[in-house]
Amino acid sequence: MRITRLLMGMPITVEVVESPHPPPLSPSSQRGGADRGEVLASAIEGVFAYFEYVDATFSTYKTTSEITAINEGRLTLAGASPNMQTIFALAEQTKAESFGYFDIAFGGKIDPSGVVKGWAIHNAAQMLWDGGFDNFYVDAGGDVQVSGKNADGENWRVGIRNPFNIEQIVKVLSLSDCGIATSGNTIRGAHIYDPHQPGSFQPEIVSMTVIAPNVYEADRFATAAFAMDRRGIGFIEHLQGFEGYMIDRAGMATLTSGFEAYVA
Amino acid sequence: MRKAVSPQRPYFNQPLKQFALSFFVVATFAAYAIREQLTGGSGTTNAATPTLAANLPQVAAQPAPNSASATHYRDGEYTGDMADAYFGYVQIKAVIQGGRVTDVQFLSYPSDRRTSQRINNYAMPYLKNEAIQVQNANVDIVSGATLTSEAFIQSFGAALQQAGGA
Secondary structure (H helix, E strand, O other), X not given: XXXXXXXXXXXXEEEEOOOOOOOOOOHHHHHOOOOHHHHHHHHHHHHHHHHHHHXXXXXXXXXXXXXXXXXXXXXXXXXXXXXXXHHHHHHHHHHXXXXXXXXXXEOOEEOXXXXXXXXXXXXXXXXXXXXXXXXXXXXXXXXXXXXOOOOOOOOEEEEEEEOOEEEEEEEEEEEOOEEEEEEEOOOOOHHHOOOOOOOOOOOOXXXXXXXXXXXXXXXHHHHHHHHOHHHHHXXXXXXXXXXXXXXXXXXXXXXXXXXXXXXX | OOOOXXXXXXXXXXXXXXXXXXXXXXXXXXXHHHHHHHHOOOOOOOOOOOEOOOOHHHHHHOOOOOHHHOOOOOOEEEEOOOEEOOOOEEEEEEEEEOOEEXXXXXXXXXXOOOOOOOOOOOOOOOOEEEEOOOEOOOOOEEEOOHHHHHHHXXXXXXXXXXXXXX
């Protein structure tokens, strides 16, 4: 079952493959008389409801969001929700781990979307795992957690989009139980902005794809590595358990040393 | 095309005709060459108005049990702002039918600039390089550069705002 919705300003797709021999239903779902399909549908609904909550809380575009209340000085971090405090802590940690290249403060405002997205996808995947689903992916705007196998019982086939033509792909990967995220240029602010050279960032690279143990790690380090421009691929090379595929303006790609193991 | 022939001076007629013809041939060739350079060669891209086939048909096609999320737009065609994608400008037109997004078109899309063949390896000389190659293979998922999707979102969001969306 695959469902796509437009949330958080991007298409979000959840596909869950039903196993031909599903595990026995949990007592709670049996009580309601629900069959496996209904359980699955309601699990996917739960994932989308979660993304709606994330959007309502962390969207800097919504006047009613918690992050907007913080940015407008109506709320302090100490008085904010536990999830908001978690996100700020994760952003601080990522900033430290990326030599300051990852920074959610931009133009006097806080925009934590660079950690929120991967964190939310990861939590959504956790909801599915907790529900007993093993074979699925959660894709939010091209950042993806893949789990288990696809409908053919094989690894998920993930294409890297051609940054010069969105209808094409330039690499096909075979992935299972990991996260993948691609960072590119943005005009939206913090997320791809070199804090060391304010206002001067004219990157030579156009796309940075990162494969990581999970999508949270992939997303935050893809963002940080992109902000480092050409040096970003070296940063990924030095992270254990991470691989990267960088594309520059001339259409040349640079691969980390273990990347080809994932190429289909 | 500008008129090259002056009826008052018929003796200029023949040379001007020849000049105009050769100018036309040269200009056409030059325009073609420039276009080829900008678009990165024959057949590699039709960047003028690609549609977002990968994502949006699914959005439009799926049933909306939660009708509040996507059904409150006014019908019509809405054009978003030009959004800077560094490479060029992205501009989106959203088509709303029955209160829902049924089509999204790129009115403007940054073209391929592979004219620069500079290969700069100073950062990581030991890492492998390759020229990207378009793949013809089926995939389950696409991980996309946000280069255009961010600009897409901005222009798309502006289009939806005109349609009365949140």
